[in-house]
Amino acid sequence: MALTLLNAAAPIKTPLQQPPTEVKSYALVFIALTACARQQRPVMLPPVQMEAPTGDTSTYKRPNAVFNTQRDDPFATMNRIDWPGPSRYRSASGVPGPDYWQQRADYTIEASLDTGTTELRGAVQIRYTNNSPDTLRYVWLQVDQNLYRTGSKGSALFPADSRWGVRGFEGGYTFSEVRVNGVSVQPRINDTMMRLDLSTPLPPHGGKATISVRYAFKVPEHGSDRMGRDSALYEIAQWYPRMAVYDDVRGWNTDPYLGQGEFYLEYGDYDYSVTVPAGYVVAGSGVLQNPDEVLSSEQRRRLATASHSTEVVPIITQAEAAVAKTQLKAGTKTWHFRAQNVHDVAWAGAPDFRWDATSWNGILTQAYYEFPRAGKAWEQAAEQTQWTVRQYSQLFFPYPWPQATSVAGPVGGMEYPMFVMVGYGTDDPASIFGTINHEHGHEWFPMIVGSNERRYAWMDEGFNTYLNAFATEARYSGQSAYPGYLRNWADAVTRGTQSPLMTAPDDIDPSALGAIGYRKPALVLLTLRNHVVGSDLFDTGFRDYIRSWAFKHPTPGDFFRSIENSTGEDLSWFWRSFFYGIDVLDIGIDSVSTHTTDGQPFATIALHRFTSIPFPVRLRVAYADGTTQDFSFPVNIWARGTRFDAMIPARGKITGVRLWPHPSVPDWNPSNDTWGTPPTANPPGPVTRK
Ligand SMILES: [Zn+2]
Numbered sequence: 001m002a003l004t005l006l007n008a009a010a011p012i013k014t015p016l017q018q019p020p021t022e023v024k025s026y027a028l029v030f031i032a033l034t035a036c037a038r039q040q041r042p043v044m045l046p047p048v049q050m051e052a053p054t055g056d057t058s059t060y061k062r063p064n065a066v067f068n069t070q071r072d073d074p075f076a077t078m079n080r081i082d083w084p085g086p087s088r089y090r091s092a093s094g095v096p097g098p099d100y101w102q103q104r105a106d107y108t109i110e111a112s113l114d115t116g117t118t119e120l121r122g123a124v125q126i127r128y129t130n131n132s133p134d135t136l137r138y139v140w141l142q143v144d145q146n147l148y149r150t151g152s153k154g155s156a157l158f159p160a161d162s163r164w165g166v167r168g169f170e171g172g173y174t175f176s177e178v179r180v181n182g183v184s185v186q187p188r189i190n191d192t193m194m195r196l197d198l199s200t201p202l203p204p205h206g207g208k209a210t211i212s213v214r215y216a217f218k219v220p221e222h223g224s225d226r227m228g229r230d231s232a233l234y235e236i237a238q239w240y241p242r243m244a245v246y247d248d249v250r251g252w253n254t255d256p257y258l259g260q261g262e263f264y265l266e267y268g269d270y271d272y273s274v275t276v277p278a279g280y281v282v283a284g285s286g287v288l289q290n291p292d293e294v295l296s297s298e299q300r301r302r303l304a305t306a307s308h309s310t311e312v313v314p315i316i317t318q319a320e321a322a323v324a325k326t327q328l329k330a331g332t333k334t335w336h337f338r339a340q341n342v343h344d345v346a347w348a349g350a351p352d353f354r355w356d357a358t359s360w361n362g363i364l365t366q367a368y369y370e371f372p373r374a375g376k377a378w379e380q381a382a383e384q385t386q387w388t389v390r391q392y393s394q395l396f397f398p399y400p401w402p403q404a405t406s407v408a409g410p411v412g413g414m415e416y417p418m419f420v421m422v423g424y425g426t427d428d429p430a431s432i433f434g435t436i437n438h439e440h441g442h443e444w445f446p447m448i449v450g451s452n453e454r455r456y457a458w459m460d461e462g463f464n465t466y467l468n469a470f471a472t473e474a475r476y477s478g479q480s481a482y483p484g485y486l487r488n489w490a491d492a493v494t495r496g497t498q499s500p501l502m503t504a505p506d507d508i509d510p511s512a513l514g515a516i517g518y519r520k521p522a523l524v525l526l527t528l529r530n531h532v533v534g535s536d537l538f539d540t541g542f543r544d545y546i547r548s549w550a551f552k553h554p555t556p557g558d559f560f561r562s563i564e565n566s567t568g569e570d571l572s573w574f575w576r577s578f579f580y581g582i583d584v585l586d587i588g589i590d591s592v593s594t595h596t597t598d599g600q601p602f603a604t605i606a607l608h609r610f611t612s613i614p615f616p617v618r619l620r621v622a623y624a625d626g627t628t629q630d631f632s633f634p635v636n637i638w639a640r641g642t643r644f645d646a647m648i649p650a651r652g653k654i655t656g657v658r659l660w661p662h663p664s665v666p667d668w669n670p671s672n673d674t675w676g677t678p679p680t681a682n683p684p685g686p687v688t689r690k
Pocket of ligand 1 (some may be wrong): 002003438440442461464
């Protein structure tokens with residue numbers, strides 16, 4: 001899903017009010033570090049933009065240090081920690097282990113949409129394979145439409161009029177028949193989860209069961225911004241009972257659907273048919289199986305052209321859509337799709353879609369929109385979809401499916417395999433690009449890499465927002481993703497609405513979801529890449545992680561282990577600082593002094609760490625002759641305390657010093673980052689270059 005950036009001009013860089021608390025010096029390590037400073041060549045990073053501090057800077061509230069309060073201690077909050085020890089299932093190096101397993105769910109769905117009663121009726125058959133080493137005596141399914149049952153947990157938790165609220169809609173699933181292997185079962189429903197007891201236990205290592213359910217639900221107008229309808233347009237998702245994930249980490253993942261938390265589903269193949277009024281055009285996940293029955297010969301011909309063209313081809317023109325809207329047809333038509341190796345399917349239908357298509361590398365990229373309900377920007381949506389698929393394929397992992405679809409509608413931004421819902425936008429192409437780019441970015445997380453979105457927003461929205469920085473900077477030359485991401489995080493810090501990134505999405509303050517779920521994780525990953533391990537190793541490691549876990553279920557620990565192994569760095573301090581805590585980075589320069597040893601001049605730069613967060617230090621020194629010199633110190637300098645005297649071999653008389661010559665280090669307090677007449681920092685610029 002998408003969140004728009006907050007534009008609040010929050011103070012980013014504000015002085016800390018608390019005085020230094022610890023004074024220690026480590027004179028004995030000077031000699032060792034002198035050697036270190038001499039040998040170490042600073043890594044030169046691309047220039048980045050960091051906005052100048054604005055507004056009132058006196059209101060900064062210092063967040064509590066990590067683990068200093070119960071709120072910050074992950075062991076003491078509601079959040080579970082899932083960084084288990086390595087096993088045969090999950091290796092210490094962060095890749096799937098030799099005995100890694102996951103369940104499989106293959107679906108056949110037949111559904112019909114009654115636009116008169118706004119009801120969807122369906123029959124789903126799920127062929128479930130138990131690849132686990134455990135015998136299963138019951139299974140759990142997600143029945144998300146029950147969010148709209150009166151008294152649901154989600155309707156109580158999120159205000160009715162909020163984005164995730166139910167808006168007073170009363171609906172939910174009705175089940176008319178539930179069978180396992182042909183035997184009728186009485187389901188036991190717990191909010192949005194349904195337990196089915198198996199009369200015959202499901203054996204391990206490949207045991208199979210067939211679950212069939214007949215169901216119906218009323219389509220909400222506002223489906224908590226993940227589905228819904230607008231007049232004759234229907235955007236349909238969470239529309240059939242879906243298998244909950246059974247994994248080696250938690251067994252059955254039964255966290256309910258509350259609103260903010262998204263989904264965690266099993267991979268399989270889908271065969272689905274939707275019957276709609278005859279005049280409707282249906283867009284959906286997967287590949288249309290019966291074009292001869294539902295498309296005109298002219299539409300099929302245009303589609304064939306688009307599938308070999310990188311130019312946008314109208315499949316249904318504006319004039320044709322306008323005619324279709326006024327000439328409603330009697331009867332129904334059934335649209336049949338298949339999707340392979342996905343964990344969900346969704347679709348949309350309307351009588352008056354315009355439909356554009358183009359392709360890249362054999363992948364059909366499509367846009368469906370009602371015009372002029374959708375802005376003129378949508379005439380570029382097929383190209384924006386194509387560009388996005390190409391960009392992420394080339395940067396991170398090849399897009400693995402035959403098509404990618406964008407649909408305009410009332411849902412602001414929501415992702416499903418091969419299919420995304422995006423708001424109507426305006427005439428400005430930029431009004432939809434960010435959302436199209438973001439939603440299709442989700443094809444990498446969580447569609448290719450099947451993380452548990454319901455527990456870890458950062459592995460879904462955060463990773464995706466990290467990808468989006470690359471796309472934004474590539475599409476709009478000169479732009480930097482950094483200032484917006486930092487501003488959003490800073491806003492949550494200032495308001496005191498932060499929670500650790502490990503917080504389950506439904507437990508994040510709704511006003512801070514954009515910061516904690518999306519932009520802080522994206523920004524700290526950029527920080528890790530650019531200022532800790534370097535872009536070369538991080539980019540390789542991140543691609544390795546995607547490849548290792550494509551179509552699988554990684555946990556946070558798998559990601560942490562994977563990055564540590566591939567970059568060769570112990571990053572415990574980084575995960576603890578930025579993923580498990582809410583503290584911010586603030587390192588400063590206390591003083592600079594010089595002395596001479598054996599005729600050689602040295603400078604001692606007294607560094608001071610004001611928060612719990614350590615960080616590798618980079619310094620730029622200005623000399624009286626107008627030259628500058630950069631020095632690097634590893635994060636290990638902070639292992640023994642909050643002060644460190646960095647000794648450097650001085651080339652001449654020092655006139656000034658600056659911390660962070662590359663200004664995209666998220667140091668919260670710039671007032672203590674310089675000494676004397678500091679040298680200039682690198683100019684701002686993109687943060688995603690090599
Ligand atoms: Zn999203």
